[in-house]
Amino acid sequence: RAPTQLGAIRAASTGRFTIVLNSAGVAAVQRWVANPSTNHGIVIASASNDNRLELASREDAKANRPRLEVSWDAGGGGGGGPVLDPTPGTYRQTCDGSAGVALDFTHFLNLDDEDQGIRIYTRATSATPVQQLDVSSALGLATGDEADFEDAARVGNRIYAISSHGRDKDGVLALDRHRFFALDVTGTVPSARITVAGSTEQLLRDLLDADNWDHPDAAILAALEASAQLSRTSDPDLSPEVDGFNIEGLASLPSPTNPERLVIGLRNPRTSGRAILVTLENPAAVVAGATARFGEVVRLDLGGLGVRSLAWSDAHQAMLIIGGPPADVGAVRLFKWSGDLASAPVVVQDLAGPTGTAAEAVVPYPGTKDVQILFDGGARLVGGTECKKLSASAKSFTDLIVHVE
Known part of the structure; x- marks a missing residue:
């Protein structure tokens, strides 16, 4: 597989966190909204890729699998439109x-x-x-x-x-x-x-x-x-x-x-x-x-x-x-x-x-x-x-x- 980086997240502990999307991430979410069947899953991984969480759409078809609901908003502090990738260039x-x-x-x-x-x-x-x-x-x-x-x-x-x-x-x-x-x-x-x-x-x-x-x-x-x-x-x-x-x-x-x-x-x-x-x-x-x-x-x-x-x-x-x-x-x-x-x-x-x-x-x-x-x-x-x-x-x-x- 060749995954595409969609954004970044910084989480110091358990809780609720926001993934900051880059331009590819914004495009992906827009595509998912227009056609949900194109969402085949996401991977959340550390930079070294040694601690990863994979969410794949096929898992939801199995009755005993736990479900993770992923929601999103437009970003920008509530109605501010898509967000810019904060990575310094x-x-x-x-x-x-x-x-x-x-x-x-x-x-x-x-x-x-x-x-x-x-x-x-x-x-x-x-x-x-x-x-x-x-x-x-x-x-x-x-x-x-x-x-x-x-x-x-x-x-x-x-x-x-x-x-x-x-x-x-x-x-x-x-x-x-x-x-x-x-x-x-x-x-x-x-x-x-x-x-x-x-x-x-x-x-x-x-x-x-x-x-x-x-x-x-x-x-x-x-x-x-x-x-x-x-x-x-x-x-x-x-x-x-x-x-x-x-x-x-x-x-x-x-x-x-x-x-x-x-x-x-x-x-x-x-x-x-x-x-x-x-x-x-x-x-x-x-x-x-x-x-x-x-x-x-x-x-x-x-x-x-x-x-x-x-x-x-x-x-x-x-x-x-x-x-x-x-x-x-x-x-x-x-x-x-x-x-x-x-x-x-x-x-x-x-x-x-x-x-x-x-x-x-x-x-x-x-x-x-x-x-x-x-x-x-x-x-x-x-x-x-x-x-x-x-x-x-x-x-x-x-x-x-x-x-x-």
């Missing part, structure tokens, strides 16, 4: 889970801040990418450039992605980080087709021009200009971790009149301790060469933190936000926000990963209230060497599954 060839978008219930697309690679991984595995594509030339960059991809948002079969638009760590102007672009995805993994559908290098310049705003906010525009100062080639105080401009969040935020509207989240600057979000009203036109049109500013109270990642979750009908400090020291937290400009975000939990890593992206999946957190591990030490300085074959990043009500 080891995703190879890069150290940075800077941005992520779910392509289906099993695969996610990753962008990182060290190169221009687009990588597709199978969630909850230890593996190299299923598919990958370098988009350097399509964005007018050399392979050795560092566009500093920070976040991405899916709208239908299009994925919008954004770079930090910030300076380097020394405060030197880095125009290769000024990229906003679109990827069109067709087909299914492992044969998905990914194409760059357009890009712009002008987003920040458009942002600083009050004429491009539907509702310009003079105080915010002044703060943005002070943090960008594009006329200055170098200024240590304008490093992204000091006072410099830095985008790290991008998400879909559709309105009744504009289903393509996006929201951009800033790690820096903040205003009176609040994070700054800006709505982008015409992303499709922007990547086709039009001037960006911005709607309004949202000031969010994240307890003094800036935005590290944004993602709209259909399952929650809410925006999920990772908040963090301007520098890489301090608490990183997950928030949930209704998207209503008059409401405040609520803290879900602190996010702590392996030593030397920081939570960088939140990835919702369709039909579940479980979400995936990707970690940036560029500074993680591997044998005394920072991960980002290793060869591609030695690099990896990991993730965490979090349930959000």
Whole structure:
């Protein structure tokens, strides 16, 4: 026999326990519900396979056999849909889970801040990418450039992605980080087709021009200009971790009149301790060469933190936000926000990963209230060497599954 792993269970003693299903397990249960005769039994075994319980449908036909009733629910805390396999993945060839978008219930697309690679991984595995594509030339960059991809948002079969638009760590102007672009995805993994559908290098310049705003906010525009100062080639105080401009969040935020509207989240600057979000009203036109049109500013109270990642979750009908400090020291937290400009975000939990890593992206999946957190591990030490300085074959990043009500 060649059994298929359907999930995992941790039981320290007798009692009632829940098996956490992986994607194969969810599919199996759905198949059993639709056609009970396909359920030929399950095996519960330890990792070493030396302590196992087999449940086979043929046993129930014998009158004197004890019966075990197995029931299930949809998971996700009672009506939250299927659950994500909680097994942490080891995703190879890069150290940075800077941005992520779910392509289906099993695969996610990753962008990182060290190169221009687009990588597709199978969630909850230890593996190299299923598919990958370098988009350097399509964005007018050399392979050795560092566009500093920070976040991405899916709208239908299009994925919008954004770079930090910030300076380097020394405060030197880095125009290769000024990229906003679109990827069109067709087909299914492992044969998905990914194409760059357009890009712009002008987003920040458009942002600083009050004429491009539907509702310009003079105080915010002044703060943005002070943090960008594009006329200055170098200024240590304008490093992204000091006072410099830095985008790290991008998400879909559709309105009744504009289903393509996006929201951009800033790690820096903040205003009176609040994070700054800006709505982008015409992303499709922007990547086709039009001037960006911005709607309004949202000031969010994240307890003094800036935005590290944004993602709209259909399952929650809410925006999920990772908040963090301007520098890489301090608490990183997950928030949930209704998207209503008059409401405040609520803290879900602190996010702590392996030593030397920081939570960088939140990835919702369709039909579940479980979400995936990707970690940036560029500074993680591997044998005394920072991960980002290793060869591609030695690099990896990991993730965490979090349930959000």
